Amino acid sequence: MASVPSLSAQVQQRLDAALSSALPEAAGADPLLRRSDRADFQANGMLALAKKLGGNPRELAAQVTGGVEQAGLIEGIEVSGPGFLNITLADGAITRTLAARYADARLGVPPGADPGTTVVDYAQPNVAKEMHVGHLRSAVIGDAVVRMLEFTGEKVVRRHHIGDWGTQFGMLIQYLDEHPQELEHDGGAASGEEAMSSLNRLYKAAREVFDADEEFKTRARQRVVALQAGDPETLALWQRFVDESKVYFYSVFGKLDMDVRDEDIVGESGYNDMLAETCRLVEESGVGVRSEGALCVFFEEFKGPDGKPTPLIVQKSDGGFGYAATDLSAIRDRVFQLKADSLVYVVDARQGLHFKMVFETARRMGWLAEGVTAVQLAFGTVLGADGKPFKTRAGATVRLEDLLDEATERASAVVREKARDLTEAEIAERGAQVGIGAVKYADLSTSAARDYKFDLDQMVSLTGDTSVYLQYAYARIRSILRKAGERGPAPHPELALEPAERALALHLDAFGQVVTEAAQEYAPHKVAAYLYQLASLFTAFYDQCPVIKPEPPLAVAENRLFLSDLTGRTLHEGMALLGIRTPERL
Numbered sequence: 001m002a003s004v005p006s007l008s009a010q011v012q013q014r015l016d017a018a019l020s021s022a023l024p025e026a027a028g029a030d031p032l033l034r035r036s037d038r039a040d041f042q043a044n045g046m047l048a049l050a051k052k053l054g055g056n057p058r059e060l061a062a063q064v065t066g067g068v069e070q071a072g073l074i075e076g077i078e079v080s081g082p083g084f085l086n087i088t089l090a091d092g093a094i095t096r097t098l099a100a101r102y103a104d105a106r107l108g109v110p111p112g113a114d115p116g117t118t119v120v121d122y123a124q125p126n127v128a129k130e131m132h133v134g135h136l137r138s139a140v141i142g143d144a145v146v147r148m149l150e151f152t153g154e155k156v157v158r159r160h161h162i163g164d165w166g167t168q169f170g171m172l173i174q175y176l177d178e179h180p181q182e183l184e185h186d187g188g189a190a191s192g193e194e195a196m197s198s199l200n201r202l203y204k205a206a207r208e209v210f211d212a213d214e215e216f217k218t219r220a221r222q223r224v225v226a227l228q229a230g231d232p233e234t235l236a237l238w239q240r241f242v243d244e245s246k247v248y249f250y251s252v253f254g255k256l257d258m259d260v261r262d263e264d265i266v267g268e269s270g271y272n273d274m275l276a277e278t279c280r281l282v283e284e285s286g287v288g289v290r291s292e293g294a295l296c297v298f299f300e301e302f303k304g305p306d307g308k309p310t311p312l313i314v315q316k317s318d319g320g321f322g323y324a325a326t327d328l329s330a331i332r333d334r335v336f337q338l339k340a341d342s343l344v345y346v347v348d349a350r351q352g353l354h355f356k357m358v359f360e361t362a363r364r365m366g367w368l369a370e371g372v373t374a375v376q377l378a379f380g381t382v383l384g385a386d387g388k389p390f391k392t393r394a395g396a397t398v399r400l401e402d403l404l405d406e407a408t409e410r411a412s413a414v415v416r417e418k419a420r421d422l423t424e425a426e427i428a429e430r431g432a433q434v435g436i437g438a439v440k441y442a443d444l445s446t447s448a449a450r451d452y453k454f455d456l457d458q459m460v461s462l463t464g465d466t467s468v469y470l471q472y473a474y475a476r477i478r479s480i481l482r483k484a485g486e487r488g489p490a491p492h493p494e495l496a497l498e499p500a501e502r503a504l505a506l507h508l509d510a511f512g513q514v515v516t517e518a519a520q521e522y523a524p525h526k527v528a529a530y531l532y533q534l535a536s537l538f539t540a541f542y543d544q545c546p547v548i549k550p551e552p553p554l555a556v557a558e559n560r561l562f563l564s565d566l567t568g569r570t571l572h573e574g575m576a577l578l579g580i581r582t583p584e585r586l
């Protein structure tokens with residue numbers, strides 16, 4: 001079923017028609033329509049237009065006003081101030097539009113007009129290493145971006161570009177070869193925590209031998225060569241590190257309630273076969289030049305942290321390939337094999353220079369040609385309460401699993417306090433949904449580029465801009481609908497709307513536009529801000545407009561139940577786009 005145009009789209013259409021018949025030369029000009037508290041909508045576009053055409057804005061506004069078709073949609077339209085149009089909608093039109101929305105499973109989010117293929121590079125931890133809060137941000141933001149894009153009809157290819165290749169594996173593999181029992185677990189598969197702690201133990205032990213024993217060092221270096229040459233025995237040992245790490249990754253992603261699929265994990269090693277070719281192309285085209293043996297691309301425009309222009313090193317002087325060669329190869333794969341027209345990299349802002357140089361190199365190579373965009377969705381740093389990068393008291397990186405477990409524990413305490421008739425199992429389940437939701441929402445509700453403070457107390461708070469507040473609003477709506485008994489939700493366009501009903505209804509109308517914009521801009525925080533406002537407007541509505549007690553007339557009750565139900569569904573869908581659960585009861 002086709003989505004119903006929003007009220008603002010309907011008004012826009014009538015204004016466009018009036019504008020082009022009043023002034024054919026102004027056809028297509030943007031009337032700059034927005035929500036307003038003075039009327040329902042305000043259009044400010046006449047000012048700029050009059051300036052451009054050299055007329056009087058108030059006169060132009062009056063002329064357009066006279067030509068707007070009002071029937072069935074607009075109750076009043078008047079010119080105010082220097083030439084604004086204030087537009088009030090007919091109550092019945094508002095309710096009718098939302099009633100059509102009610103029957104639309106997409107809640108007014110239009111399927112993308114021209115869907116393409118987007119590769120989202122996110123949730124990319126490193127093999128044999130602990131995940132940190134930066135990996136959490138990439139996972140949470142990337143997951144929301146994927147969900148939003150998919151909902152708007154875009155074809156999405158997920159890529160978890162894990163760090164699974166490089167010289168550091170020589171030492172680890174050699175050590176494992178000499179101590180094969182190190183990654184063996186009694187009783188089958190290890191838990192994520194066990195997997196990571198054995199990897200940590202192994203890393204430490206290997207490092208110690210590596211630093212103390214020259215002969216081991218030599219053997220470790222030979223292992224790097226064997227790995228790069230594709231020696232089967234060496235590859236098999238390497239694979240054990242990858243598999244062990246995946247047990248750990250999956251357990252963290254599982255706790256985050258994220259579904260990561262094996263086929264989407266294409267780590268650095270996945271581009272190994274392309275590296276030599278990538279370098280050859282870069283060198284032969286002249287885009288890269290040899291400098292002291294290394295293959296470099298130079299830029300006037302990008303300066304390193306020291307203020308001097310830094311080159312992108314595609315191949316080191318010893319012949320080794322690094323991070324950049326892999327990313328350049330990944331671009332070729334994504335553009336030419338996966339046929340992507342958009343590439344999004346959800347990566348820490350501190351890798352900004354790397355991506356600028358990689359994208360510019362790919363542009364010079366013609367790999368990122370017209371019609372293909374590449375952006376880094378750069379995110380800021382997670383800070384501790386002290387405003388410094390988030391660390392434990394002892395200065396160590398915080399273990400992600402501990403963090404998530406603590407969030408769940410705290411949330412369970414909040415749930416238990418409020419719970420009247422929940423079993424322990426239910427409390428644990430809700431605790432996880434609330435706790436993980438809180439961590440995700442805190443991350444998603446600030447724009448990605450900004451740093452934010454990791455403050456669990458604030459995150460699980462019932463008041464303020466938190467996921468718990470939104471989850472409670474949802475659970476409250478579900479409870480109202482259950483309590484309504486015989487009376488059910490039904491729209492009544494014949495009824496006049498109270499101000500709080502009207503404000504809620506007009507906000508509900510905007511969902512499609514907000515989601516479309518947020519998806520296009522890779523900006524989940526816009527959805528979060530929308531939902532917070534929705535929950536706040538619902539609270540005001542529920543305070544001012546009785547739904548169940550004192551019992552309103554049947555039609556009024558049904559109409560309010562209808563607004564409540566649509567609010568609930570919108571909250572549910574919006575939270576789902578952020579990857580956050582909305583339990584039926586809390």
Ligand SMILES: NC(=[NH2+])NCCC[C@H](N)C(=O)O
Nearest residue numbers: 121124125126161162163347
């Ligand atoms: N295509 C990419 N370079 N993606 C980002 C990878 C992030 C890297 N593994 C890290 O932990 O920092």
